[in-house]
Amino acid sequence: TRHGRRLSRTMAVRHYTLDFCLSAPGDCATIPEGLQSVFQEQEMTGTVHNTEGRGYLATFIGKNGRFAVLRVHPHGLVTVDLQSCEGEDQSQVNDLLNALEEKMKVLLHSNIKRTKRLPALLRGAGVDRYWPTADGRLVEYDIDQVVYERDSPYQNIKILHSEQFGNILILNGDVNLAESDLPYTRAIMGSGKEDYSGKEVLILGGGDGGILCEAVKLKPKMVTMVEIDQMVIDGCRQHLRGTCGDVLDRLKGDCYEVLVEDCVPVLKKFAEEGKMFDYVINDLTAVPISTAPEEDSMWEFLRLILDLSIKVLQPSGKYFTQGNCANLTEALSLYEEQLGRLCCPVEFSKEVVCVPSYMELWVFYTVWKKSQD
Amino acid sequence: TRHGRRLSRTMAVRHYTLDFCLSAPGDCATIPEGLQSVFQEQEMTGTVHNTEGRGYLATFIGKNGRFAVLRVHPHGLVTVDLQSCEGEDQSQVNDLLNALEEKMKVLLHSNIKRTKRLPALLRGAGVDRYWPTADGRLVEYDIDQVVYERDSPYQNIKILHSEQFGNILILNGDVNLAESDLPYTRAIMGSGKEDYSGKEVLILGGGDGGILCEAVKLKPKMVTMVEIDQMVIDGCRQHLRGTCGDVLDRLKGDCYEVLVEDCVPVLKKFAEEGKMFDYVINDLTAVPISTAPEEDSMWEFLRLILDLSIKVLQPSGKYFTQGNCANLTEALSLYEEQLGRLCCPVEFSKEVVCVPSYMELWVFYTVWKKSQD
Numbered sequence: 001t002r003h004g005r006r007l008s009r010t011m012a013v014r015h016y017t018l019d020f021c022l023s024a025p026g027d028c029a030t031i032p033e034g035l036q037s038v039f040q041e042q043e044m045t046g047t048v049h050n051t052e053g054r055g056y057l058a059t060f061i062g063k064n065g066r067f068a069v070l071r072v073h074p075h076g077l078v079t080v081d082l083q084s085c086e087g088e089d090q091s092q093v094n095d096l097l098n099a100l101e102e103k104m105k106v107l108l109h110s111n112i113k114r115t116k117r118l119p120a121l122l123r124g125a126g127v128d129r130y131w132p133t134a135d136g137r138l139v140e141y142d143i144d145q146v147v148y149e150r151d152s153p154y155q156n157i158k159i160l161h162s163e164q165f166g167n168i169l170i171l172n173g174d175v176n177l178a179e180s181d182l183p184y185t186r187a188i189m190g191s192g193k194e195d196y197s198g199k200e201v202l203i204l205g206g207g208d209g210g211i212l213c214e215a216v217k218l219k220p221k222m223v224t225m226v227e228i229d230q231m232v233i234d235g236c237r238q239h240l241r242g243t244c245g246d247v248l249d250r251l252k253g254d255c256y257e258v259l260v261e262d263c264v265p266v267l268k269k270f271a272e273e274g275k276m277f278d279y280v281i282n283d284l285t286a287v288p289i290s291t292a293p294e295e296d297s298m299w300e301f302l303r304l305i306l307d308l309s310i311k312v313l314q315p316s317g318k319y320f321t322q323g324n325c326a327n328l329t330e331a332l333s334l335y336e337e338q339l340g341r342l343c344c345p346v347e348f349s350k351e352v353v354c355v356p357s358y359m360e361l362w363v364f365y366t367v368w369k370k371s372q373d
Numbered sequence: 374t375r376h377g378r379r380l381s382r383t384m385a386v387r388h389y390t391l392d393f394c395l396s397a398p399g400d401c402a403t404i405p406e407g408l409q410s411v412f413q414e415q416e417m418t419g420t421v422h423n424t425e426g427r428g429y430l431a432t433f434i435g436k437n438g439r440f441a442v443l444r445v446h447p448h449g450l451v452t453v454d455l456q457s458c459e460g461e462d463q464s465q466v467n468d469l470l471n472a473l474e475e476k477m478k479v480l481l482h483s484n485i486k487r488t489k490r491l492p493a494l495l496r497g498a499g500v501d502r503y504w505p506t507a508d509g510r511l512v513e514y515d516i517d518q519v520v521y522e523r524d525s526p527y528q529n530i531k532i533l534h535s536e537q538f539g540n541i542l543i544l545n546g547d548v549n550l551a552e553s554d555l556p557y558t559r560a561i562m563g564s565g566k567e568d569y570s571g572k573e574v575l576i577l578g579g580g581d582g583g584i585l586c587e588a589v590k591l592k593p594k595m596v597t598m599v600e601i602d603q604m605v606i607d608g609c610r611q612h613l614r615g616t617c618g619d620v621l622d623r624l625k626g627d628c629y630e631v632l633v634e635d636c637v638p639v640l641k642k643f644a645e646e647g648k649m650f651d652y653v654i655n656d657l658t659a660v661p662i663s664t665a666p667e668e669d670s671m672w673e674f675l676r677l678i679l680d681l682s683i684k685v686l687q688p689s690g691k692y693f694t695q696g697n698c699a700n701l702t703e704a705l706s707l708y709e710e711q712l713g714r715l716c717c718p719v720e721f722s723k724e725v726v727c728v729p730s731y732m733e734l735w736v737f738y739t740v741w742k743k744s745q746d
Contacts, residue, residue, distance in 0.1 A: 011394070011448045019496050021384070049420065054438045065427045069442065071456070075384050077497035081454070083444075118494070118503055119511040123392050124450035129510075130491055137502075137513040138492040139732065142700055164699045164734045180734070183727070326537045327515055354556070354729040359512065361537045361553070361729065 012086040012125035021114040025076030032056045034107040038099045133360045135327040147239045152231035159239045165357040167239050177208050178357035179242030185210040187353040187364040196220045202277040204263045205284035207232035209244025223256040226263040267308035280309045282321040310344050323363035345370040385459040385498035394487040398449030405429045407480045411472045506733045507698040520612045525604035532612045538730040539615050550581050551730035552615030558583040560726040560737040569593045575650040577636045578657035580605035582617025596629040599636040640681035653682045655694035696736035718743040
């Protein structure tokens, strides 16, 4: 499969962008003619398109699938796109971009307010490096290998290798946890301010094994983890050992048990039996980010879990969970509203934490029962 | 200027990409005809280009400067580019992309191995959101405002506002420090393991005031900071107060002094006078990332600073500095080589730290004089 990956990598296209913001749009007229010679020197054949008066647009086709677009917008923005197959000599492409940049300087002198050349987008590569943040920003990861990929009955599971973050678990396209992300696990366990010794702990989700691994080190009485997806456990046991250690090698240990089940019936059973926990750690999913109709059931699910969790929580117990990225203030407010609508009145605090592989700050909640006195 | 920013923002172009990786390239033939109707429904006029047998390439021009490129690569990659001016209705663009995605599903069924639609690139915006990492990855920041921008005699200085990181200092296009980045300051001061009380401290660079601000809290005997660029100090004093507090409001305090000077002559003077420090903190610049000829002088400069710093360091003293991002292993090795070429033999340790606004892990060094016994 390694060879297969290599082969499919050569399919990729590198997409370069080079943009110029001009301070005097009037100069735009001189640009097309000035830049044409640069493309010609690279044996690229141009076609000028009719834009019905909205600036200048030309496309250029060169050797080996090379393709360029030159646009001069009437308001003073010049954009160049250059696509080149990954197997081709990229230094020629860089030469062309350098030549275009030089030519623009000659043509427009100090009239260029800003020149921006981004790292090339790698499109269609065998190993996908782009995993947008929860707040919708484009970020490229240093991912060089697909380590594990399965479709379970519940979700698409990927484990990808990052040079700096170690292996990263990605569920349905969302970065979940990397081997570098102990700060996530610490935060969702109360940031080191709790005493777990002799305590009853319930983990909802947490299939990567990070919380379980850290919890069992703290001499708890018993940790019960309820994870629905055996394939997540299998993938992480093999490839996320920097996070889970050997704790997932067995589903039962001296002071822990992993139930591979849907947590809702399990929580209901615990509630009926009157079983109580000192800590309930909800690692199931991030807070839904919208109130669109299709999300309604998400909020209901979230409140159901919250209500059941509070039911099985000791009066002095604590419930920990992740919220969402710090920028999604609306989603976080909606979550906090839900906390005011539980069967049992609760109070909460929150903390903003930097999780290395997330490339955005993340909010964690601590929830506890309001004292009745 | 706020209004000015707004105006210039409408200049921007949103560049959408939508890519399909196919498992059976043979199906490519049916795609152009299938997708053409989708563009036509959006009143986009197409031109088919001659690619000399290297797949299919068509460009489409629509209303209000809308422009699209459809490429079908013979090896089974289909790329769609769609550019739209920022002021235009983006929901129409999303409708078009959705329609293309739907149509592809109908045409190719289960033959689509992967569909990738990235967050749109914002090109030519008044506020630039793309600041690549030291290891060359494309990352988008949640930047919404230019707070400060000057060209000093030494560098281009920008302070940009990020929703989650606070204000960010950017020097010559490199993210230097954000108000969220106390972990940087902590790391370059020895990660909380040092006792600064009663100590003589020398800071080289550090114009953002972060190290100075933290150091004066620790009751040192005296902190001397040597920063060459008054404009960095001015910008940070005004706009990076989450980092520097009020420490830059005066250049001299009870236990600190800021010298706005080139550090090399200052270090030479200290060395001649026999002045010694318990801690020397070099916050000047990251390790050069190449050994290209033009970088040679960088390495020489770096070794000069190192040699002078070690000269003014107490035998029991410590020298702290940043290295570079964890992925640039070659640059880091070159730096470590330099440490073996100093006038005085030294030992070192390093630590990898997550600095929130960097979006990459960063290496910090501690260097000390080898004991002579």
